Amino acid sequence: MSKNVFIAIGGSGAKVAEALIRLLTIGFPTHKEKGVLTSVEDTLQIWRVDPDLSAGAASALNNAIKDYQELQKRLSDGKTPNNIATSRWAMDIDVRVRELNPLDLPRASDADNTEKTLRGILDSRYGDKQRSAPFLDPFYEPKDLEVKIDRGFYQKPFIGAAVMAVYADSLKEDSTPGGKEAGLTAFYNNQANFFLCGSLHGGTGACGVPILGKFIGERKKKNPNWGWRIGGALLAPYCIPPDPPFKALDEQEASDIPDSVLDGYVDKYGDEPAFSQLKQKEEKRELVKQILRGFFADPQDMEARARQGLSYYKDHSADYFDELYLVGKPEPDKLKVWSNGGQSQRNPLNSAEVVAAISALNFFSEANPVSPQSYFVGASTHDLNSKKMKLYQLPSFGIRRAPTDLEIDPERVFLATAVMHHLLLQQIAWDKKAKEWANIEGLRNYYLGNELKKEEDKGHFDAAMSLIANSMLCLVDDSEEIAIGWSGQDKNQLLAFLSAADSDVRSITKQVSTRWWGDDPRGSLELGRSSIKVSTKQFGKWCPSNAAFTRGEYLRFVWSNLYGKIQDKNESA
Amino acid sequence: MLAYIILESSILRWFADYRDIEGWDDTAQNWLIVAAVVSVLGAGLMFFIKWFKKKRAGVIKLEAWSRGETLLLILVGLLPIFVALLATWYISRDYPNIIGVGGLFKGVMVSWLLYVLLMFVGHALSPWRHELL
Numbered sequence: 001m002s003k004n005v006f007i008a009i010g011g012s013g014a015k016v017a018e019a020l021i022r023l024l025t026i027g028f029p030t031h032k033e034k035g036v037l038t039s040v041e042d043t044l045q046i047w048r049v050d051p052d053l054s055a056g057a058a059s060a061l062n063n064a065i066k067d068y069q070e071l072q073k074r075l076s077d078g079k080t081p082n083n084i085a086t087s088r089w090a091m092d093i094d095v096r097v098r099e100l101n102p103l104d105l106p107r108a109s110d111a112d113n114t115e116k117t118l119r120g121i122l123d124s125r126y127g128d129k130q131r132s133a134p135f136l137d138p139f140y141e142p143k144d145l146e147v148k149i150d151r152g153f154y155q156k157p158f159i160g161a162a163v164m165a166v167y168a169d170s171l172k173e174d175s176t177p178g179g180k181e182a183g184l185t186a187f188y189n190n191q192a193n194f195f196l197c198g199s200l201h202g203g204t205g206a207c208g209v210p211i212l213g214k215f216i217g218e219r220k221k222k223n224p225n226w227g228w229r230i231g232g233a234l235l236a237p238y239c240i241p242p243d244p245p246f247k248a249l250d251e252q253e254a255s256d257i258p259d260s261v262l263d264g265y266v267d268k269y270g271d272e273p274a275f276s277q278l279k280q281k282e283e284k285r286e287l288v289k290q291i292l293r294g295f296f297a298d299p300q301d302m303e304a305r306a307r308q309g310l311s312y313y314k315d316h317s318a319d320y321f322d323e324l325y326l327v328g329k330p331e332p333d334k335l336k337v338w339s340n341g342g343q344s345q346r347n348p349l350n351s352a353e354v355v356a357a358i359s360a361l362n363f364f365s366e367a368n369p370v371s372p373q374s375y376f377v378g379a380s381t382h383d384l385n386s387k388k389m390k391l392y393q394l395p396s397f398g399i400r401r402a403p404t405d406l407e408i409d410p411e412r413v414f415l416a417t418a419v420m421h422h423l424l425l426q427q428i429a430w431d432k433k434a435k436e437w438a439n440i441e442g443l444r445n446y447y448l449g450n451e452l453k454k455e456e457d458k459g460h461f462d463a464a465m466s467l468i469a470n471s472m473l474c475l476v477d478d479s480e481e482i483a484i485g486w487s488g489q490d491k492n493q494l495l496a497f498l499s500a501a502d503s504d505v506r507s508i509t510k511q512v513s514t515r516w517w518g519d520d521p522r523g524s525l526e527l528g529r530s531s532i533k534v535s536t537k538q539f540g541k542w543c544p545s546n547a548a549f550t551r552g553e554y555l556r557f558v559w560s561n562l563y564g565k566i567q568d569k570n571e572s573a
Numbered sequence: 574m575l576a577y578i579i580l581e582s583s584i585l586r587w588f589a590d591y592r593d594i595e596g597w598d599d600t601a602q603n604w605l606i607v608a609a610v611v612s613v614l615g616a617g618l619m620f621f622i623k624w625f626k627k628k629r630a631g632v633i634k635l636e637a638w639s640r641g642e643t644l645l646l647i648l649v650g651l652l653p654i655f656v657a658l659l660a661t662w663y664i665s666r667d668y669p670n671i672i673g674v675g676g677l678f679k680g681v682m683v684s685w686l687l688y689v690l691l692m693f694v695g696h697a698l699s700p701w702r703h704e705l706l
Contacts, residue, residue, distance in 0.1 A: 429634045438633060439633040513630070536631075537633060
């Protein structure tokens with residue numbers, strides 16, 4: 001059992017956390033236990049570090065967690081605690097995302113730290129400090145000190161770095177707002193895997209990952225017997241926002257913008273998506289001011305900032321990490337809607353975020369212990385079109401505690417889950433009494449004489465499979481409102497497995513049916529480059545050996561057996 | 574022994590409408606044997622159809638038969654038994670003349686009863702017992 005903490009820093013970090021939850025929802029394993037591939041008995045806690053409390057990415061993450069909680073509830077028997085999503089299907093997740101707001105710093109008095117600007121935060125009296133304004137002025141321009149930072153750091157890590165450093169320091173005390181929320185002291189003397197994730201080129205992520213990595217890394221170095229591991233995924237530019245509705249002014253004009261000019265912009269652009277979420281006129285004026293002063297993500301600077309970020313890691317941060325992953329796209333995807341944070345920043349899940357989430361699984365599964373001196377240069381295959389990825393192009397990851405080295409292929413995970421969905425819902429005679437079932441002895445005996453339980457379980461399985469199907473499609477949809485960077489071929493293939501339409505069910509049934517004699521199937525089922533040959537008779541034989549298994553345990557057992565039967569399409573042919 | 578009991582009893586009389594024709598008892602006895610054989614063949618045929626449908630389905634969902642489906646199969650089996658007996662009765666010279674229409678229906682009733690009994694016993698003794706009992 002391993003205790004994992006995913007620290008999502010900034011918007012990109014939160015999107016990767018969402019992708020991770022979706023991957024766990026559909027059954028990605030982290031270890032092998034008693035011959036079954038599973039993630040059960042591991043735990044996960046999510047910390048979200050972002051001053052933008054109302055970020056669209058946070059809502060999407062919370063929705064993914066709600067789905068996960070509902071799924072786990074459906075697949076567990078008996079009462080489950082309200083705060084932990086637990087079942088025998090997948091790992092336990094603490095459903096309360098720890099909201100670590102870097103602006104929520106210790107305060108000397110109630111009046112302290114109320115103004116959410118750099119000057120307001122750093123010029124604090126906390127800890128009997130003298131005023132720090134004289135030190136800030138040489139390093140920051142007045143506009144940097146005055147801009148509101150409760151929506152993030154506008155892809156300007158030099159603004160966030162100072163705040164983040166103070167905040168990280170506050171985490172060591174349970175009495176501070178951040179320390180109370182994170183509860184880091186509970187991890188003292190316990191083995192834990194900390195995985196930090198954020199962008200290289202953004203504001204919050206770019207400053208948060210190295211600073212928090214250093215903070216946790218220092219504690220780890222001081223206490224090597226705790227068994228902490230620290231991993232990180234850095235997201236290089238993988239998507240670029242469109243230009244804002246209007247251009248920034250030059251520096252001189254931007255230094256003093258009259259209210260009448262701001263109002264003119266509000267009147268003209270107030271209906272743009274980025275503004276329409278803002279209720280108060282003052283908020284809209286603030287956003288106009290931010291744009292005019294250049295406080296927004298400028299796509300032109302991203303690559304340079306990512307390069308600087310990498311250089312910083314090499315010189316100052318890399319040593320604190322046991323494993324560090326870098327994910328990016330040679331040609332970033334173009335987003336359609338411009339936003340400067342808040343509820344309006346609702347980006348679809350990107351295939352790069354799914355790759356980063358898989359790197360987190362690789363880290364959590366403790367698969368590849370490497371020498372701190374070594375490094376890998378990962379490279380995409382030459383035929384990879386990062387705008388139209390396919391599941392087989394996702395990186396595989398390793399599994400610990402397996403008797404032999406075991407690589408988990410994400411495409412196979414998707415196929416196993418999709419086939420499980422079909423077999424469970426379309427190939428079991430749920431409309432008949434359990435005693436009438438044939439060739440599915442384990443489940444038949446389980447429900448024999450308890451039709452009510454069977455009916456209840458069918459309802460739970462229906463709901464659970466619907467949540468799993470939704471998560472699968474959320475990850476690989478090509479509609480651009482839901483996910484971005486996928487070819488759409490995998491989605492179309494998956495849809496047939498998830499469908500209850502007669503024609504789809506008939507065509508799959510033909511493949512999973514047996515010939516006159518024996519249990520071997522007539523055909524095979526395929527997804528991308530993976531293929532599985534399984535008959536319903538083979539499926540019917542799979543059942544956990546203990547008599548009182550739960551729904552989640554049954555599904556996991558079936559899933560693991562399905563995964564074990566998947567082969568490369570060319571190999572199986 | 575059983576044949577003797579049947580011969581000596583009045584059962585045969587029940588099957589023959591026209592008993593004034595010489596040798597009516599042989600014809601009635603034959604008719605009774607035909608009814609029994611047809612019921613056995615009918616039961617065998619219906620078991621074979623069930624087995625064939627299960628084998629041809631090839632998936633566990635279609636291999637599960639509910640009690641309703643099994644009863645329907647048994648009911649459907651009554652028809653070929655009736656047709657077989659009717660055909661046998663019709664193509665024979667003696668049966669219409671000695672057994673008559675009344676004997677035909679009595680033979681069909683006996684054949685059906687025997688067939689239903691065989692279907693129930695057959696299911697009870699087979700792995701398909703849960704599909705009927």
